Amino acid sequence: MSLSLKMSLFAATATLVAAPAFAQDADFLACLQNIKTEAVRQSVPAQVVDRAFQGLMPDPKVVELDSRQPEFSLTYAKYIGNSISPERISKGQQMMARHRTLLGELSRDYGVSPQYLIAFWGLETNYGTYMGDFQVVRSVATLACATKRAAFFTNETVQALRILAMNHMTSQQMKGSWAGAMGNMQFMPSTFTKWAVDRDGDGKVDIWSSAPDALTSAANFLRGIGFKNGLPSSDEVVLPKGFPLEQADTTIEKPVRAWAAMGVKRAGGGALPASDEPSAIVLPAGWRGPAFILYPNFKAVMNWNRSTLYALAVGILARQITGGPAVMQAPPADDEPLARETVIDIQTRLARLGFYTDEADGLLGPKTRSAVRLFQKQAGLPADGHATPDVVRRLQQAVR
Template identity: 40%
Template sequence: MAPLLPMLPRRSFLAGVGIAAAAPALARAQAEQGFESFLDGVRADARRAGISAATLNRAFAGLRPNARVIELDRRQPEGGLSWEEYRDRIMLSPTRIANAQRSYAENATLLRAIETRYRVSPHVVVAIWGVETNFGGNTGGFGVIEALATLAWEGRRASYFRTELLAALRVLQAGDVTPERMRGSWAGAMGQPQFMPSNFERLAVDFDGDGRRDIWDSRADALASIAHYFQRSGWRHGEPWGRVTLPPAGFSLAGADTETKRPLRDFARMGFRAVDGGPLPPAEIETQLILPNRGGGQVFLGHHNLRVIRRYNPPVNYGLAVGLLSDRVA
């Protein structure tokens, strides 16, 4: 969906929201006028969708574009960590593993109840909780309405963020959270599971039964919402996500077939072995070869549930790290 009014040049926007201390008054006034016109259009769409004037007035009170949000959206990382650095320094550090195991133990009764209802591994639920928000300790400090309005107005991905902004307004209208508590990442991902508003609408659950889907402050709602996400994404209860493997002699990473899916027993016949050198089980479970990005030679065999993990966040290294962390939790 195109913006309702022509976009201001990026330099005018940055000046208008105070990036440069000596911003011309005219540029600032133009930016503010453009943002207010944009909000008027959102208000009109929201009212047609049944959002009350009271909800809109509270959500948009004092709203201004956030320059830090634009900066983070525009930032392009240079290079990238190797798989081994990402795995060992970021995702599977000794501290994260210890915290994951402790969080699992502290919430074992709750996690068993969630597993009973949704038939999703509690180990992967805890792993997602850990990598997304450090077990609820870092859920983001941006106002979600402010962040989404900024990104929808600024225009690089205007249609996507406008859709998410309207979804966030519907969440406020439903009464699950107040505008003040609706905080998240610079991109609008919310609460302990880091759900975008549209995913909140579809997948957040009221597991503690208090009448609100509170993924910010209710651990029960947050963890059950993660499990519901995985259930709806096709998680197969009781199946592994994948495994590290030792490839056969003469195996080359270059040109390796990472697309074909075949039974695990076929990989065993080709000479792939368990990481301890033992044989792979002659199982029928659907399997494909997985190679980390920027990896140093580690090879994985992935199953259906790895693809489900990657529906939460698509990068292959993310999916592998979550799978490995879930194994450490177990």
């Protein structure tokens, strides 16, 4: 699911790069034959595979979408603005009310807070309103046989075939995103075969049209990836004056009490929970924007989708669904998404300063942030690791 979501968010600002040539029919058929061998080894009846693969051709749309590269990094402001809307919050509240009994049972049986299940549902498919119309077997077989991620998608295709076998459905009925994410919660086939549950007792696991099956499957998955009722995934906080900004990083963990002792408070002024759980502070829009403390459940949310902005959005939506406040601190208005080529440019300059040793890949990851911090320190700027247009300009002037 992480894959499809990130891709779909990027799609709006993506450029088309040259699509790889299609595999020759013979290559595609040989690839399908390999997948069939593995599926049969995993107890999928051969006739189920044959029916799914009969006349199957690679999907050129899937190959094209897979070849797109994000042109810009996403900013916190843009991501959260796209993810959280008054409509999404109020529809989430309606869903909480509509499924109250089931959600209460799931909270008791699986230890996952209802508002998180509803928040994932809202972010993945807007509560089931867009689940994708691609044929999943065709999508994942195309990705297995015509892209560089063969091993991952070979397994996904095998798992998709197992779903056909266990659910007695046709591959035409099994719909999803172009990258194979399915149903209300956008489960990849391998997530489905490992975690999906038949809750309504009709003998089929239907994550497309049964809300009980979809929500229970999400609860089972979320528990499986480490979510526990207790502290939320994150809280907005206010940092005291003089807070050492280089400590605001996902890699620096302290007990919640230790941050409180440094003067970190909840946004709005309340005290942090009296807890010894490990936690980290992040500044997703830099030191001028909101600060968040990340509790252990944040890591569980990241196991669903490995994007910090996605995980922050889950926590923000979950809070507002239960009537909690919106994020109080506005992000700076002059923050801008950086073009991939700009990120490559600053990585190259940071490397010349000896601050960055990785490949210049155009992605704003932890190593780039850490290199930006070193430059900011040297330049006497607040060391938040956030590459604003101003930081980029100063770096370009400093390193020619």
